Amino acid sequence: MVKAVNTRSVDQELVKGPVDKAMEVLEALVQPGSPHRLGEIASRTGLTKPTVHRHLRTMAEHGFAEATEGGSYRPGPRLLGLAAAALHDSRVLELARPALADLRRHTGHVAFCAARDAGDAVCLEQSEPAREYRIGTRPGHRAPLYACGVGLAMLSALPADERDGVLDTLDLEARTPYTPTDPTLLRTLLAEAAERGYAVDDEYDELDVRSVAAPVTDAAGRVVGAIGIAGVTFTLDQDSVEVFGPMVRAAARTVSAGLGARAPMLGLVQPETREEHS
Missing domain, CATH: 1.10.10.10 (Winged helix-like DNA-binding domain superfamily/Winged helix DNA-binding domain)
Structure with a gap:
């Protein structure tokens, strides 16, 4: 046979x-x-x-x-x-590169830009400092939207109907013991990210690695990507997240403004959250 x-x-x-x-x-x-x-x-x-x-x-x-x-x-x-030529002509990356360099310089952590491909976030470019500790984030790296900071950031900025449609298609498999595979927990994380303007990946994709990311939108309000920083957990600790989170949010909004997006209101709560508390 x-x-x-x-x-x-x-x-x-x-x-x-x-x-x-x-x-x-x-x-x-x-x-x-x-x-x-x-x-x-x-x-x-x-x-x-x-x-x-x-x-x-x-x-x-x-x-x-x-x-x-x-x-x-x-x-x-x-x-x-061909890949280099396509990335070179990307308007999003053209605007993101100086923002990534600025984040790297001020935080000392890997700064990177990602885009959404169906249910994954794909790293397009990074600005990485010379340091001893290396992490998995690099151009071409893919991670499920629900298991990484840039993915959570993009999901949090989608219109409610579109976000729910994407969530319904995701197979919530654990990548680490901390990956949010419970739909209720995931929606809570997305609501929190939408309210503060940035998402946090707390060892969801890679053990001992934490990331902070914020969405990038264009003039039509469409989510076109996200930028963020990542580092090992003992250098990018919770106190650092509170300091660097607003910096990442501001950098993402600078890129969005370059694409014609209007500046969002701080602390904007999702419509369904307002209804729950009304």
């Missing part, structure tokens, strides 16, 4: 078109820990090894992937060039 390459049947794979499969392979290729073995990419995507190999070979021919020793692959120079 021939052993199956992976748990997904060929019939199931055929449901997806070639472009869909190529996008899945590309997404797996750029995950942290590069270079990635063929079997690892196949496992991550659920595609068969021959399918993955075919797409990687085509990507390598066009410079989007690069083969390394041992049958592994990493992002190619053309892909890196």
Whole structure:
């Protein structure tokens, strides 16, 4: 009997078109820990090894992937060039870069900018000080919206209907023992973040790491991202959060103002919260 390459049947794979499969392979290729073995990419995507190999070979021919020793692959120079060009022309990042540098200088912590991709927050850029302690936040790092400061910040600034729709799609799995997987607790955290203008990640995504983040909005009031700082818990302690939180909030509002957003009122409470206390 021939052993199956992976748990997904060929019939199931055929449901997806070639472009869909190529996008899945590309997404797996750029995950942290590069270079990635063929079997690892196949496992991550659920595609068969021959399918993955075919797409990687085509990507390598066009410079989007690069083969390394041992049958592994990493992002190619053309892909890196396209990513750099796209990020360079981003208006949000253009405005965020000086804000990140300012936060880094005044707090001594990693400062970073993230955007939302469906149910995840994706780190786009960071301004990191030279220090002994390193954390997982870096460009390309992904974390569920409910399990990181930038994700909570973006969720807290969404209109109620949109936020509820996103929350209904999230699979609240624990990333650490402290991840808020209870829907009631999560909604409480979002209400608190909306009222004070910034969210706090208290070891939700990575043990011994705390972050503070605030949402960035555009002229239409749409949430286009978030900026924040992160550090190990014994340097970014609760007292520091109370000092740095307003600084992060002010930086995010400066970026938002550059995009044409109106300055929000401090202490604005969500409509449903007002009704509860009326």
